[in-house]
Amino acid sequence: MKPFLSIDKLTQRFPDGNGGELTVFENASFGVKKGEFVVILGHSGCGKSTIMNILAGLADPTSGVVTMDGYEVRGPSLDRGVVFQNYSLLPWLTTLKNVTFGVKARHPEWTKQQVEEHATKFLAMVGLEGDVIHRKPSQLSGGMRQRVSIARAFANHPKLLLLDEPFGALDALTRGTIQDELLKIWGQMEQTVFMITHDIDEAILLADRILLMTNGPHARVAESVDITIPRPRNRTEIVEHPNYYAIRNHLVQFLGKRSKELAGQPTEAGQTNKPETVRIDLTDPAEDPEDKRPALKAVNS
Amino acid sequence: MGALSINQRAALLSVAMLVVGLLIWEAAIPAQKAAEELTEYERLTGAGSAKAGVPPPSQVIAKAWEQLSNPFYDAGPNDKGIGIQIGYSIYRVLTGYFLAALIAIPFGFLIGMSQVAYKAFNPFIQVLRPISPLAWMPLALFIIGDSEASAIFVIFICSIWPMLINTAFGVAGVREDWVNVARTHELGPIKTAFTVILPAAAPTILTGMRISIGIAWLVIVAAEMLVGGTGIGYYVWNEWNNLDLTSVVFSILMIGVVGMLLDAMFGLLQRRVTYAE
Numbered sequence: 001m002k003p004f005l006s007i008d009k010l011t012q013r014f015p016d017g018n019g020g021e022l023t024v025f026e027n028a029s030f031g032v033k034k035g036e037f038v039v040i041l042g043h044s045g046c047g048k049s050t051i052m053n054i055l056a057g058l059a060d061p062t063s064g065v066v067t068m069d070g071y072e073v074r075g076p077s078l079d080r081g082v083v084f085q086n087y088s089l090l091p092w093l094t095t096l097k098n099v100t101f102g103v104k105a106r107h108p109e110w111t112k113q114q115v116e117e118h119a120t121k122f123l124a125m126v127g128l129e130g131d132v133i134h135r136k137p138s139q140l141s142g143g144m145r146q147r148v149s150i151a152r153a154f155a156n157h158p159k160l161l162l163l164d165e166p167f168g169a170l171d172a173l174t175r176g177t178i179q180d181e182l183l184k185i186w187g188q189m190e191q192t193v194f195m196i197t198h199d200i201d202e203a204i205l206l207a208d209r210i211l212l213m214t215n216g217p218h219a220r221v222a223e224s225v226d227i228t229i230p231r232p233r234n235r236t237e238i239v240e241h242p243n244y245y246a247i248r249n250h251l252v253q254f255l256g257k258r259s260k261e262l263a264g265q266p267t268e269a270g271q272t273n274k275p276e277t278v279r280i281d282l283t284d285p286a287e288d289p290e291d292k293r294p295a296l297k298a299v300n301s
Numbered sequence: 302m303g304a305l306s307i308n309q310r311a312a313l314l315s316v317a318m319l320v321v322g323l324l325i326w327e328a329a330i331p332a333q334k335a336a337e338e339l340t341e342y343e344r345l346t347g348a349g350s351a352k353a354g355v356p357p358p359s360q361v362i363a364k365a366w367e368q369l370s371n372p373f374y375d376a377g378p379n380d381k382g383i384g385i386q387i388g389y390s391i392y393r394v395l396t397g398y399f400l401a402a403l404i405a406i407p408f409g410f411l412i413g414m415s416q417v418a419y420k421a422f423n424p425f426i427q428v429l430r431p432i433s434p435l436a437w438m439p440l441a442l443f444i445i446g447d448s449e450a451s452a453i454f455v456i457f458i459c460s461i462w463p464m465l466i467n468t469a470f471g472v473a474g475v476r477e478d479w480v481n482v483a484r485t486h487e488l489g490p491i492k493t494a495f496t497v498i499l500p501a502a503a504p505t506i507l508t509g510m511r512i513s514i515g516i517a518w519l520v521i522v523a524a525e526m527l528v529g530g531t532g533i534g535y536y537v538w539n540e541w542n543n544l545d546l547t548s549v550v551f552s553i554l555m556i557g558v559v560g561m562l563l564d565a566m567f568g569l570l571q572r573r574v575t576y577a578e
Binding site: 080092 | 478479481482484485486487488496497500501503574576577578
């Protein structure tokens with residue numbers, strides 16, 4: 001059976017300006033399960049944002065198919081909510097109106113009061129209450145603006161929530177608080193999330209699974225790393241978990257060395273680049289990170 | 302002085318400049334000699350009759366008082382109150398202006414949405430735009446055949462360009478992100494145009510409208526001098542023919558005041574739609 005969201009042989013090529021073609025990524029294939037929080041990690045230029053835009057329906061791939069819930073993804077849809085890095089709030093609307101803008105689009109049949117109550121509820125979930133919600137975005141801090149953007153996305157209950165480096169423009173302290181809020185609201189909603197970041201710690205804190213991309217051109221999704229740290233997670237406690245540094249080291253190694261080594265290899269036609277699943281779990285006696293032979297695992301389980 | 306705000310200090314300075322300016326003006330106008338002081342020769346050569354000259358401010362103020370205390374009298378084609386004359390001018394300006402807005406804003410919207418249309422129409426706009434609106438007057442008079450309508454047409458043609466260009470520019474410059482917000486919320490083209498693109502481009506559109514109304518008011522004076530009959534432009538020219546320079550100066554001031562009010566109105570509108578990013 002196909003997973004909830006399935007990406008099949010996705011390829012994106014752009015003209016390189018000299019009459020040739022630049023292959024950003026090729027035959028990328030992976031799936032996302034319902035309710036899963038998947039983070040994609042990779043260097044700039046590897047095509048993360050392009051994958052995101054294709055999933056959002058804002059861009060078309062050169063070839064390949066994306067299906068969600070049995071239907072092919074074509075064009076933007078309310079079923080796929082997006083939180084952009086630069087917040088993308090409409091500056092002439094107040095905070096509340098920015099959220100009701102989305103709610104109204106989702107539920108055109110609701111009364112004004114229903115729409116406002118729903119929006120106010122979701123703004124409160126990200127910690128925006130009282131007078132603040134009647135301010136314009138220009139009167140809010142960067143962190144508050146991103147909260148509004150998150151509230152707008154969650155309020156619409158999309159089947160898939162796409163987060164495009166949502167905390168990239170925020171300072172470290174603010175980022176921490178909003179990550180916590182995102183975790184809290186995600187825990188309540190069982191939302192399927194696909195997120196881009198280049199912050200390793202953020203990825204470990206939030207994700208069920210991390211997809212690692214090699215450098216472009218000809219980038220591919222090389223590995224899928226399971227985050228074997230139980231939820232609910234907390235930024236101060238997860239660092240104590242035995243798996244934390246093992247996973248972190250693996251990610252750092254990949255981004256620092258292997259993403260370059262694996263880069264720039266054109267794939268043969270028809271070949272599917274399924275990511276290799278990596279599971280690092282020091283708490284599980286069945287698995288030894290040095291020796292991941294499946295045979296061993298089978299014997300002990 | 303330290304207790305006064307910047308605005309108060311500026312206002313004081315303005316009043317001071319006005320008073321000093323008026324005093325200098327008053328002093329610079331040579332007083333006419335009284336008849337008894339003239340020599341017989343001067344009286345014989347007609348120096349005794351009132352000479353036309355630039356009036357001192359005191360006379361202009363007296364004229365203003367007289368005119369403004371009864372602005373709407375109508376004593377025949379060549380003697381109407383200043384209010385009636387200005388009313389005609391404003392009517393022409395607003396008619397031509399709103400006709401232009403009715404075409405320029407939707408059309409500019411379409412041009413702004415399509416890069417091809419923008420580039421295709423640009424050469425025509427660039428050629429038509431710098432043409433002095435009065436240059437259209439003979440053609441308008443010939444084709445339309447009515448001086449009143451021709452004046453309105455001239456206003457129409459001069460106010461259309463800034464609105465058209467600014468609307469197209471504003472619409473073309475709407476940030477991709479905002480359009481993407483509309484797309485991810487499945488808004489249709491009409492809904493996107495009204496809820497996202499229009500408010501996003503509104504400050505630029507209003508700037509164009511403000512420039513246009515300014516130009517329209519400049520042009521109506523000249524147009525009315527040509528077509529005659531009524532209006533503030535005609536009034537100025539008529540008073541010049543009467544050699545009544547006091548009225549000329551007074552109507553110049555009135556043109557300035559009305560122009561300022563029109564601009565202030567659009568300034569107010571502009572402030573309402575402006576947003577900070």
